[in-house]
Amino acid sequence: MTLRIVVLTKPVPDPAAAAERLGPDGRLDRAASPAVINGNDEYTLEAALKLADAQDAEVTLLSMAPATGVETMRKGLAMGAHRGVLVTDPALAGSDGWSTVQVLAAALRGMEYDLVLAGFDTSDGVGGVVGAGVATLLKLPYLSSAAKIEPDVDAGTVRVRRISPTGFDVLEAPMPALIVGTQLLGEPRYPSLKGIMAARSKEVVTKSLADLELDAAGVGGDAARTKVTDTEKPPARSATQVVRGTPDEGAKAIADLLASRRLI
Amino acid sequence: MAGKDGAGGAIWVVAETNADGSLAKSSTEVATLARTLAESAGSEAVGIVVAADPKAAAEELAGYVGRVVAVAEPNAAGNAWAQVAAQRAAAILASEPPGAILTGAGSDGRDVAGTLSALLERGVLVNATAVAWDGGPSVEMSVFGGRLVTTSTFVDGEWGIVTVRPNVVTAEKAAAAGTVDSKDPEGDLDLPLVKVVDRIEEAAAALPIEEARVIVAGGRGVGGDEGFKLVQDLADVLGGAVGATRAAVDSGWIPYAQQIGQTGKIVKPQLYLALGISGAIQHKVGMQTAGTIIGINRDPDAPIAEFADLVVVGDLFEVGKVLLEELRTRS
Amino acid sequence: MTEAGAVAYRLTEEQVLLRDTIRTLAFEQIAPRAAEIDRTGEFPEDIRQLLASQDVLALPYPVEHGGLGADLLTQCLVIEQIARACVTSSLILSVQALASLPLLLGGSEEQKARLFPDLASGKVLAAFALTEPEAGSDAAALRTRAVREGDGYRLSGTKRFITNGSVAGLITVFAVTDPDAPRHKRISCFAVEVPTDGFKVARLEHKLGIRGSPTAELNFDGVLVPEANRIGDEGDGWKLALATLDRSRPGIAAQAVGIAQGALDVAAQYARERKQFGQRIGEFQMVQAMLADMDSRTEAARQLLYKAATEIEAGAADASRWASISKLIAGDTAMAVTTDAVQVLGGYGYTDDYPVERMMRDAKITQLYEGTQQIQRLVIARALLGKPE
Numbered sequence: 001m002t003l004r005i006v007v008l009t010k011p012v013p014d015p016a017a018a019a020e021r022l023g024p025d026g027r028l029d030r031a032a033s034p035a036v037i038n039g040n041d042e043y044t045l046e047a048a049l050k051l052a053d054a055q056d057a058e059v060t061l062l063s064m065a066p067a068t069g070v071e072t073m074r075k076g077l078a079m080g081a082h083r084g085v086l087v088t089d090p091a092l093a094g095s096d097g098w099s100t101v102q103v104l105a106a107a108l109r110g111m112e113y114d115l116v117l118a119g120f121d122t123s124d125g126v127g128g129v130v131g132a133g134v135a136t137l138l139k140l141p142y143l144s145s146a147a148k149i150e151p152d153v154d155a156g157t158v159r160v161r162r163i164s165p166t167g168f169d170v171l172e173a174p175m176p177a178l179i180v181g182t183q184l185l186g187e188p189r190y191p192s193l194k195g196i197m198a199a200r201s202k203e204v205v206t207k208s209l210a211d212l213e214l215d216a217a218g219v220g221g222d223a224a225r226t227k228v229t230d231t232e233k234p235p236a237r238s239a240t241q242v243v244r245g246t247p248d249e250g251a252k253a254i255a256d257l258l259a260s261r262r263l264i
Numbered sequence: 265m266a267g268k269d270g271a272g273g274a275i276w277v278v279a280e281t282n283a284d285g286s287l288a289k290s291s292t293e294v295a296t297l298a299r300t301l302a303e304s305a306g307s308e309a310v311g312i313v314v315a316a317d318p319k320a321a322a323e324e325l326a327g328y329v330g331r332v333v334a335v336a337e338p339n340a341a342g343n344a345w346a347q348v349a350a351q352r353a354a355a356i357l358a359s360e361p362p363g364a365i366l367t368g369a370g371s372d373g374r375d376v377a378g379t380l381s382a383l384l385e386r387g388v389l390v391n392a393t394a395v396a397w398d399g400g401p402s403v404e405m406s407v408f409g410g411r412l413v414t415t416s417t418f419v420d421g422e423w424g425i426v427t428v429r430p431n432v433v434t435a436e437k438a439a440a441a442g443t444v445d446s447k448d449p450e451g452d453l454d455l456p457l458v459k460v461v462d463r464i465e466e467a468a469a470a471l472p473i474e475e476a477r478v479i480v481a482g483g484r485g486v487g488g489d490e491g492f493k494l495v496q497d498l499a500d501v502l503g504g505a506v507g508a509t510r511a512a513v514d515s516g517w518i519p520y521a522q523q524i525g526q527t528g529k530i531v532k533p534q535l536y537l538a539l540g541i542s543g544a545i546q547h548k549v550g551m552q553t554a555g556t557i558i559g560i561n562r563d564p565d566a567p568i569a570e571f572a573d574l575v576v577v578g579d580l581f582e583v584g585k586v587l588l589e590e591l592r593t594r595s
Numbered sequence: 596m597t598e599a600g601a602v603a604y605r606l607t608e609e610q611v612l613l614r615d616t617i618r619t620l621a622f623e624q625i626a627p628r629a630a631e632i633d634r635t636g637e638f639p640e641d642i643r644q645l646l647a648s649q650d651v652l653a654l655p656y657p658v659e660h661g662g663l664g665a666d667l668l669t670q671c672l673v674i675e676q677i678a679r680a681c682v683t684s685s686l687i688l689s690v691q692a693l694a695s696l697p698l699l700l701g702g703s704e705e706q707k708a709r710l711f712p713d714l715a716s717g718k719v720l721a722a723f724a725l726t727e728p729e730a731g732s733d734a735a736a737l738r739t740r741a742v743r744e745g746d747g748y749r750l751s752g753t754k755r756f757i758t759n760g761s762v763a764g765l766i767t768v769f770a771v772t773d774p775d776a777p778r779h780k781r782i783s784c785f786a787v788e789v790p791t792d793g794f795k796v797a798r799l800e801h802k803l804g805i806r807g808s809p810t811a812e813l814n815f816d817g818v819l820v821p822e823a824n825r826i827g828d829e830g831d832g833w834k835l836a837l838a839t840l841d842r843s844r845p846g847i848a849a850q851a852v853g854i855a856q857g858a859l860d861v862a863a864q865y866a867r868e869r870k871q872f873g874q875r876i877g878e879f880q881m882v883q884a885m886l887a888d889m890d891s892r893t894e895a896a897r898q899l900l901y902k903a904a905t906e907i908e909a910g911a912a913d914a915s916r917w918a919s920i921s922k923l924i925a926g927d928t929a930m931a932v933t934t935d936a937v938q939v940l941g942g943y944g945y946t947d948d949y950p951v952e953r954m955m956r957d958a959k960i961t962q963l964y965e966g967t968q969q970i971q972r973l974v975i976a977r978a979l980l981g982k983p984e
Binding site: 191194196197 | 609612650665673
Binding site for chain 2: 013015039040096097098101120121123124125126127128129130131132133134135136137139140141142143144145159161162163164165166167168169170171172173174177183184224225226227228229230231232233234237238240241242243244245247248250251252253254255257258259261263264
C-alpha cells in the first residue's frame with residue numbers, strides 16, 4: 001500500500017539574504033523578496049523522503065504562495081518529492097494565519113493522504129499555529145513537536161516522538177493525521193543533479209480560490225483578522241566595549257560589568 | 265459598552281502545567297501580563313486550567329488573576345494535551361466573549377492558540393515581545409531575524425488570540441488571590457484524541473533554558489566536551505543554564521534541548537555569556553533581546569561584536585578559567 | 596572579421612536551481628575542506644565521493660549512458676560554483692569532462708556504452724594525456740608512439756603535467772601512429788584503462804597552487820591497447836585534440852570566474868567587518884573603488900564566458916576563438932582580482948588565516964594550463980587575421 005504524504009512547504013524570503021521588503025500595509029511584499037523553502041519545512045520534507053526511501057510512498061508538496069511559488073517548489077521536487085500543488089490567487093496577497101489555515105484545509109479536502117506534515121514554524125511568520133489550525137478544521141489527529149515519525153501502514157497508525165520538557169512523549173494516532181515536525185527529524189538532503197533534471201518533468205498543479213470553491217471575501221488580505229499598525233527598527237544597543245589584553249584583564253572586565261549591573 | 269466585539273470582555277489566559285501538575289512558569293508570566301492588560305482595559309483577568317487534576321495549578325494561577333476556571337478533564341492525562349485543553353477552553357469562551365485570549369508561545373501554547381483560532385474562527389498575533397492595551401491588544405513582535413519590530417492589532421476591534429514569548433514580563437503575584445471555580449467538562453470532545461503511549465525521560469534536562477535568568481552558551485569555538493565543562497562551571501557559579509549554538513549541538517557536545525537560535529529556543533535572559541560564539545544571524549535571532557550580552561571570542565571581527573555589550577578578545581579557556589576564579593571569589 | 600553570433604543566452608529555471616544547489620553544497624561541504632586540501636596536497640577523495648553522490652560527475656555524459664546530458668553552459672555554471680570554494684575540487688569535474696571529450700566527440704557507440712557509465716557514476720576518474728616533456732603547447736611535436744601489434748597498439752613514451760593522472764582509471768592518450776604523415780594526420784587518440792602492464796606514475800609535481808590535484812608524469816613502456824580502444828580513426832588525434840580544447844577551455848574560464856568570485860566574496864565580507872581608524876575599511880573610498888573594479892571585472896568575465904559557452908554549444912564556426920577569448924579574459928581576471936583581494940585584506944591576506952592567498956596561487960594556473968595566455972592570443976589572432984602563409 002502506498003503511503004500518501006502531503007508536506008506543507010512555504011516559500012519564505014531567504015533569511016540568509018536578509019533582503020525582505022515590506023509593502024505599504026506593513027506586511028511582507030512576497031513578490032519583491034527572493035524566496036527559498038522555509039527551513040523548518042525542509043526537515044519535514046526530509047522526513048517524508050526518508051519514509052519514501054524505505055517504503056512505498058508518494059510525497060506531494062502543498063504551498064499557498066504567489067505564482068512564483070512554483071520555482072521554490074522545484075527545489076522540493078528536486079530533493080525527491082513526487083508532485084506539487086500550488087494554491088495561488090491574487091486575492092490571497094496579505095493573508096494572515098487564519099486565512100492560510102482555511103485555504104490549506106480547503107486544498108487538503110480535495111486531496112487524498114495518510115499524513116500531512118508541517119514545519120515547526122516559518123522563518124518569516126514564526127507563529128507556529130497554522131498546523132494546529134488546519135488539523136482542527138479537518139478534525140485530524142494532531143501530533144506536534146515531532147522528533148521522529150513512524151507510520152505503520154498495515155495498522156493504519158502513526159507513532160511520533162514528541163519533544164517534551166523532560167525528554168520525549170511517544171504519541172500514537174490513527175492515520176490520516178497531521179504532524180508538526182522539528183529539526184530533530186534530520187538534516188535535509190541536497191537535491192541531486194539528477195533530481196533537479198527530473199524535477200522539470202514533475203507535475204505541479206495550480207489551484208485558484210475558485211478551484212477550491214472558497215469565497216474570496218472570507219480569505220486573503222481583505223479578510224485578515226490582524227493588521228500591522230507600525231514598524232520600526234529595533235533600538236540600537238549601546239556601543240560595544242571591546243577588551244583586548246591578558247586573560248586577567250578580560251576576566252576582570254566581565255566581572256566588573258556583572259557587578260555594576262547587579263548580575264552577581 | 266459600545267457594541268464592539270470583545271469590548272469589556274475579560275482577558276483570558278489558557279494556562280499550561282508541568283508534568284507534576286504545577287503551573288508552568290511561562291503561564292505565571294502570561295497571567296501577570298493579562299492582569300496588567302485587564303487593568304488598562306477596565307476588565308478582569310481570568311485563567312483557565314484544563315487538566316486531569318487542575319487543583320494545584322488553578323490555585324497557583326489564582327495568585328495572579330482575579331478568577332480561575334478549573335476544568336477537571338480526565339482525557340487531559342494520557343492524551344496529547346493541547347487540543348483537549350483548547351476545546352474545553354473554547355466551550356467556556358463561547359458563552360463569555362473575551363477581550364483577548366493569551367497563551368504562551370512555546371510548543372504547547374502554540375498548539376492551543378492554533379486550535380482555538382480554528383475553533384473560534386479568530387486571528388492570532390504571535391510571539392509577542394510586548395503587549396499594550398489600546399482598545400484591544402497592541403502587540404509588538406520582532407521579525408526578520410530581529411531586523412524589524414512590528415506592532416499589530418486585531419482589525420475592527422475584534423478580539424483574538426495572542427501568543428506571548430517567555431521572559432517578556434516578570435511574573436508578579438496580585439495583591440489579593442483570586443477565586444477558583446471548578447467546572448465539569450461539558451459535551452463530547454470533537455477532535456480525535458492522540459494517545460500518549462510512553463514517556464521517555466532524557467537525562468540532564470535541568471532548568472529549561474527559556475526560563476533561565478542567566479545563560480552561559482558555547483559555540484563551535486568551545487571545541488568539545490571538555491570546553492562545555494567550563495561552560496557548565498560558569499553557569500553553575502552564576503546560577504544559570506547552559507545554552508549552545510547549532511554547531512555545538514550538531515557536533516554532539518550538548519543536547520538539542522539547549523540549542524538557541526533560529527531552529528532552537530528563543531531566550532531572553534538577563535545575562536547572556538557567549539563563549540566561542542561568532543554571533544551569526546541564525547544564533548542571534550534566538551538571544552538578541554537578552555539584557556546584557558557578553559562575548560569571549562578569539563576573533564575581534566566576529567559579528568557578536570555588533571550587538572554585545574562587552575566582547576573580550578582572547579582564548580576562551582584562558583579567560584574563562586580566570587573568570588571562574590574571579591566569580592568564585594566575588595560571590 | 597568575425598561578428599558576434601546571434602545566439603542569446605538566459606539561464607533557465609533549472610540552471611538557476613542547479614547553480615544554487617551546487618553553491619550551497621560547495622559552501623557547506625567543500626569550502627570547509629579547501630584549506631586542508633591545499634595544506635596537505637592530498638587528492639580529496641571525500642570530495643570526489645561527494646560529487647559522485649550528487650551526480651555532479653554525470654553532467655557531461657549522455658542520458659542513455661548514465662549521464663545528465665548537460666550542455667556546456669550548465670557544466671560551466673557548476674564548475675564556477677565549486678571553484679568559488681575550492682579550485683582543486685572543481686578540477687575533478689573539469690578533468691573528468693576534458694578527458695571524456697575525445698570519446699564524446701569521436702568515440703563509437705560501443706565505446707560510449709562500455710566506458711561512460713562508470714565515468715558518469717564517478718566510479719572511474721579520467722585523465723587527459725596530451726602534453727609531453729618536449730611538447731607543451733606545441734602538440735604537433737609529440738613523441739609518444741603507438742605501434743600496431745596484432746589486434747592493437749603498443750604505446751611508448753612519457754606524458755607530463757597530467758592532472759589527476761595518478762588517480763585516474765581511464766586515460767585518453769594522444770600518440771603518434773604515423774610519423775611520416777603530414778602533422779595533422781600524425782597522431783591518434785586512445786582510451787587507456789589503467790593500471791596495466793608497462794604503465795607507471797613516474798612522479799608528482801610540487802606546485803604553487805591547485806595542490807590537491809595530483810599533477811603526474813606518466814610512463815608508457817610498451818603498454819598494449821586494444822584496437823577497440825582507439826578513439827576515432829587513425830590520424831584523427833589532432834582534430835580530436837583541437838575540438839576537445841574548444842569545449843574544455845570554457846571550463847577553465849569557469850574555474851577562473853569562480854576563483855575571482857570567491858576572492859571577491861572574502862574581500863567584500865572583510866571590508867564590511869574590519870575596522871581601522873575607527874571605521875569599517877569598506878567605508879574608505881580607495882577600498883570601495885578596488886572592490887567595485889573587482890566586481891565589474893568578474894561580472895564581465897562571467898558574461899563573456901556564458902556567451903562563449905552558448906556559442907560553442909550552438910556550433911559556432913569560430914568556436915576556437917570564443918573558447919580562447921573566454922579563457923584569456925577570465926584567467927587574467929582571476930589573477931588580478933585575487934591579487935587585489937589579498938591587497939584588501941592587507942597583511943592578513945598574505946597569511947593562511949584567510950583563503951585569498953590560496954586563491955591567488957590557484958588563480959595562476961588558469962593563465963597556464965590548456966594553453967597559456969600567449970597561446971590563446973595566438974588562436975584569437977589567427978581567427979582574426981587568418982593563418983600565416
